[in-house]
Amino acid sequence: MRVTTTVAGYPRIGPNRELKRAVEDHWAGRGDLEKTAAALRRDTFREMNGLDVIPSNTFSRYDHVLDTIVMTGAVPGRFRHLQDPYFTMARGADGIAPLEMTKWFDTNYHYLVPEFTPGMRLTLDWRKPLAEYREARELGLETRPVLLGPLSFQLLGKGGWVLDGLIEVYAELLERLAAAGVTEVQLDEPVLAADRTEPELAALHRVYERLGDLNSRPRLLVSTYFGEIGPALGILAGTRVEAIGLDFVAGPGNLDALAAVGGLREKALVAGVVDGRNVWRTDMAKAMSTCAVLLGLCDRLVVSTSCSLLHVPLDLDLETGLAPEVRSRLAFARQKVAEVIAIGHALNGGPVPAGAAIAPAHPREVSPASARTPFEQRAKAQLDLPPLATTTIGSFPQTAEIRQARAALRAGTLSPEEYEARMRAEIDRVIALQEDIGLDVLVHGEPERNDMVQYFAELLDGYAATEHGWVQSYGSRCVRPPILYGDITRPQPMTVPWAAYAQSRTRKPVKGMLTGPVTMLAWSFVRDDQPLAATARQVARALREEIADLEAAGIRVIQVDEPALRELLPLRDDAKAEYLTWAVDAFRLATGGAADGTQIHTHMCYSEFGEIIDAIADLDADVTSVEAARSRMELLDELRAAGYHRGIGPGVWDIHSPRVPSAEELTTALRRAVSSVDPALLWVNPDCGLKTRAYPETEASLRNMVTAAQRVRAEIA
Numbered sequence: 001m002r003v004t005t006t007v008a009g010y011p012r013i014g015p016n017r018e019l020k021r022a023v024e025d026h027w028a029g030r031g032d033l034e035k036t037a038a039a040l041r042r043d044t045f046r047e048m049n050g051l052d053v054i055p056s057n058t059f060s061r062y063d064h065v066l067d068t069i070v071m072t073g074a075v076p077g078r079f080r081h082l083q084d085p086y087f088t089m090a091r092g093a094d095g096i097a098p099l100e101m102t103k104w105f106d107t108n109y110h111y112l113v114p115e116f117t118p119g120m121r122l123t124l125d126w127r128k129p130l131a132e133y134r135e136a137r138e139l140g141l142e143t144r145p146v147l148l149g150p151l152s153f154q155l156l157g158k159g160g161w162v163l164d165g166l167i168e169v170y171a172e173l174l175e176r177l178a179a180a181g182v183t184e185v186q187l188d189e190p191v192l193a194a195d196r197t198e199p200e201l202a203a204l205h206r207v208y209e210r211l212g213d214l215n216s217r218p219r220l221l222v223s224t225y226f227g228e229i230g231p232a233l234g235i236l237a238g239t240r241v242e243a244i245g246l247d248f249v250a251g252p253g254n255l256d257a258l259a260a261v262g263g264l265r266e267k268a269l270v271a272g273v274v275d276g277r278n279v280w281r282t283d284m285a286k287a288m289s290t291c292a293v294l295l296g297l298c299d300r301l302v303v304s305t306s307c308s309l310l311h312v313p314l315d316l317d318l319e320t321g322l323a324p325e326v327r328s329r330l331a332f333a334r335q336k337v338a339e340v341i342a343i344g345h346a347l348n349g350g351p352v353p354a355g356a357a358i359a360p361a362h363p364r365e366v367s368p369a370s371a372r373t374p375f376e377q378r379a380k381a382q383l384d385l386p387p388l389a390t391t392t393i394g395s396f397p398q399t400a401e402i403r404q405a406r407a408a409l410r411a412g413t414l415s416p417e418e419y420e421a422r423m424r425a426e427i428d429r430v431i432a433l434q435e436d437i438g439l440d441v442l443v444h445g446e447p448e449r450n451d452m453v454q455y456f457a458e459l460l461d462g463y464a465a466t467e468h469g470w471v472q473s474y475g476s477r478c479v480r481p482p483i484l485y486g487d488i489t490r491p492q493p494m495t496v497p498w499a500a501y502a503q504s505r506t507r508k509p510v511k512g513m514l515t516g517p518v519t520m521l522a523w524s525f526v527r528d529d530q531p532l533a534a535t536a537r538q539v540a541r542a543l544r545e546e547i548a549d550l551e552a553a554g555i556r557v558i559q560v561d562e563p564a565l566r567e568l569l570p571l572r573d574d575a576k577a578e579y580l581t582w583a584v585d586a587f588r589l590a591t592g593g594a595a596d597g598t599q600i601h602t603h604m605c606y607s608e609f610g611e612i613i614d615a616i617a618d619l620d621a622d623v624t625s626v627e628a629a630r631s632r633m634e635l636l637d638e639l640r641a642a643g644y645h646r647g648i649g650p651g652v653w654d655i656h657s658p659r660v661p662s663a664e665e666l667t668t669a670l671r672r673a674v675s676s677v678d679p680a681l682l683w684v685n686p687d688c689g690l691k692t693r694a695y696p697e698t699e700a701s702l703r704n705m706v707t708a709a710q711r712v713r714a715e716i717a
C-alpha cells in the first residue's frame with residue numbers, strides 16, 4: 001500500500017500577523033482586507049505543497065465557527081437585517097449584542113457560539129469553501145475543503161436543536177462541491193473526543209448515514225481530534241464515509257480502539273501522529289512504529305497531524321534568539337508539514353528520518369505544602385475593608401504608548417531606564433485615577449506586562465520566549481505562548497519592584513498580581529517528558545517564593561489569577577477528578593505559605609463554572625472574583641451550595657464590550673448579590689482585566705461601579 005500525507009489545518013494569521021493588521025485596518029475603514037487574505041491563502045497553499053493532499057477552507061477572517069454560521073445561514077435574527085453581518089456577529093454594534101465567545105475545547109483558541117432557535121430557517125451559502133477550493137486550483141493544486149462537521153456545529157451552539165435542517169444544508173453543499181469538481185471533503189467532528197450521550201451518538205449515525213448515502217458527493221473524511229474517539233468509531237466505521245481521522249497524540253488509546261473494531265477495512269485511516277498542539281519535534285522512531293502498527297489495521301494509511309496546526313506558531317526559522325539546545329527540540333507549523341512528508345517518504349521505502357533530540361528527563365520534585373489556618377481565623381488578621389469593597393482585576397488599558405515603549409525597548413531605541421521611567425509614570429497615573437474614582441483596593445495596572453503568562457515566563461528559568469511565535473487566540477487577537485522546556489526556577493523577584501513602587505504612591509492597599517500555575521501551563525507549550533502535575537508544582541514553588549517577597553515588601557493583598565482552571569479540564573469524565581486534584585494542589589502550594597494577614601484573591605473568567613465549582617471552593621482563596629456579568633448571579637448560589645463561604649466578587653461589568661454600564665443597572669446587580677451573599681464578603685469588580693479596553697469607557701464604568709457600591713452600602717447600613 002502506498003502511504004499518503006496531509007495535515008488537518010494550518011495557521012491563518014501570516015508570518016507577521018498580517019491578518020490581524022488587515023482586519024483591524026478594515027474595521028477602521030482602511031486597506032484592502034480581501035487582498036491581504038487572498039495573499040495569505042496563496043502562501044499557505046504553496047507552503048503545504050509537497051503533501052499529497054492539501055486542505056483548503058482552513059482560512060478565516062475571524063473564526064471558522066462564525067464561517068459555518070454564515071455557510072449554513074444560522075444567522076440570529078438580530079443580525080439578519082445587515083447586509084454583511086459577519087463582523088457584527090463577532091463584535092456587536094450599537095444596540096446589537098455580539099455572539100458569545102468561548103473556549104475551543106481545551107485550547108486557548110476561542111470561537112463564537114452559534115445561537116440556534118427551533119425551526120430556524122437555514123440556507124446554504126457555499127461561496128467561501130468553493131472560492132477557496134477554486135483559488136487553490138488556479139495554483140494547480142487539488143485540495144480537500146475542510147468543514148466543521150454538522151454534529152460538532154450543533155453541539156457547540158446553544159438554544160435549539162436544528163440538526164435535521166443542518167444535515168440537509170450539508171447534503172446540498174456536498175452535492176454542489178462535487179459538481180464543482182471537489183473529490184474529497186474533511187468534516188471535523190472534534191466533539192467526539194468528549195463523552196457523548198446515546199442520543200448524540202444516534203444523531204452521529206443519522207448524519208453520516210444520510211451524507212454517506214448521497215448519490216453525488218465527494219469522498220468524506222470524518223476527522224476527530226483532541227482525544228480518543230470512543231464509541232463513535234464503531235458508528236462511523238459502519239457508515240459509508242470513506243475515511244476516518246484519529247488523533248494518536250492526545251488519544252493514544254485510539255490504537256487499541258482501532259484494533260478492537262478489527263481495524264478499518266475499505267476505508268482510509270488518517271493518522272494524526274505529528275502533534276498539532278505542541279511545539280516539540282516529532283519522535284520519529286515512535287511515529288514510525290505507530291504507523292507500522294496502523295498499517296496492519298487499515299487498507300489505506302494517510303499520515304497527518306493530530307489536529308489543525310492553527311494552535312502552533314508558523315515558522316521556527318523566524319526565531320533567531322532561541323538557545324540552540326531548545327531550538328533543536330522544536331518544530332512549528334512549517335516544520336511539522338515537513339515532518340509529515342518525511343514520515344510518508346520513510347513509510348514508502350525512503351530513508352528513515354532522524355529522531356527528535358530527546359529532552360533530558362530530570363524531573364525536579366517539589367514537596368507538597370501545608371494548609372493555611374482556617375479562613376474564619378486568618379480573616380481576622382487581614383485588612384479591614386468596608387462591605388462591598390471595590391477593586392479591579394489587575395490590568396488597566398494597554399495604551400498604544402505602552403506597547404510602543406516596549407517595542408522601542410526591544411528594538412534598542414529606548415533604554416531600560418527610560419522604559420522603567422515610562423512604566424512608573426503610567427503606574428502613577430493609574431494609582432491617581434483609582435484614588436480619584438474612590439476604589440478600595442488598588443492595582444498597579446500591569447503596564448509592564450506584554451501578556452499575563454509571557455511576562456512571567458520571560459523571568460523564570462526553564463522557560464523560553466519566542467519573538468514571532470504568534471498564535472491566534474480570538475479574532476484579531478494573538479498570543480505568543482512561551483515554551484516551558486526545563487525545570488522551573490525563579491532567579492529573582494518578578495513583580496515586587498512594580499508592586500512596591502505602586503504601594504509607595506498611595507495609602508490605600510495595592511493588590512499584588514500573579515498568574516497561577518495552571519494558567520501558566522495552559523497558555524504555554526509545555527514539556528511532555530513528565531506529568532503536567534509535576535511541572536505545575538515547580539511553577540507553584542516559584543510563585544510561593546514571589547508571594548513571600550511581596551509580603552516582605554509590604555503587600556497585604558495578592559491575587560493569583562487562574563482564568564484557565566476550567567480550560568485544562570479533561571474532555572472525558574473519567575480523567576477529570578485526577579486533574580482537579582493536582583490543579584487545586586498546585587494553587588494551594590503557591591498560596592499556602594502566605595501569612596494569615598495576607599488576603600489571597602483569585603480570579604477566573606472564560607469559565608463555565610459548573611464542573612469546577614467544588615475545585616474553586618477547594619482553592620481556599622480568601623476572595624474569588626468570577627465572570628458573572630453575562631451569566632447573571634446564579635453562580636453565587638452554586639458556590640454557596642458547594643460550601644464556599646469566603647469573599648466573592650461576581651463581575652458586574654462585562655469588560656469584553658466597550659459599553660458603559662449605568663450606575664442604575666450596576667446597583668440592581670449588587671442589590672441582587674447582597675440578597676444572597678453576606679455584604680462583608682461581597683466584592684465589587686469588573687469581570688476581567690481592562691487591558692483590551694480604552695480609557696474613556698474604563699473610567700466611566702468604574703465611576704458608575706463605585707457609585708453603585710456606595711448606594712447599596714448606604715441601603716444596608
Ligand SMILES: CN1c2c(nc(N)[nH]c2=O)NC[C@@H]1CNc1ccc(C(=O)N[C@@H](CCC(=O)N[C@@H](CCC(=O)N[C@@H](CCC(=O)O)C(=O)O)C(=O)O)C(=O)O)cc1
Pocket residue numbers: 020108398400402403404406407449450451452453454473474476477478479480523563606692
Ligand atoms: C485573557 N486572555 C489571555 C489568554 N492567553 C494569554 N496568553 N493571555 C491572555 O491575556 N487567553 C484567554 C484570553 C484571550 N484574550 C486575549 C486578549 C487580548 C490579547 C491581545 O491583546 N493580544 C495582543 C498582543 C499582546 C502582546 O503580546 N503585546 C506585546 C506586543 C504588542 C505589539 O503588537 N507590539 C507591536 C508594536 C507596538 C504597536 O504599534 O502597538 C509590534 O510588536 O509590532 C506587548 O505589549 O509588548 C494582540 O495584539 O493580539 C490576546 C488574548
Ligand SMILES: N[C@@H](CCS)C(=O)O
Pocket residue numbers: 393394395396452513561563603605688689690691
Ligand atoms: N490580572 C489579569 C487577569 C486577566 S484574566 C488582568 O487583569 O488582565
Ligand SMILES: [Zn+2]
Pocket residue numbers: 393563603604605606687688689
Ligand atoms: Zn480574566
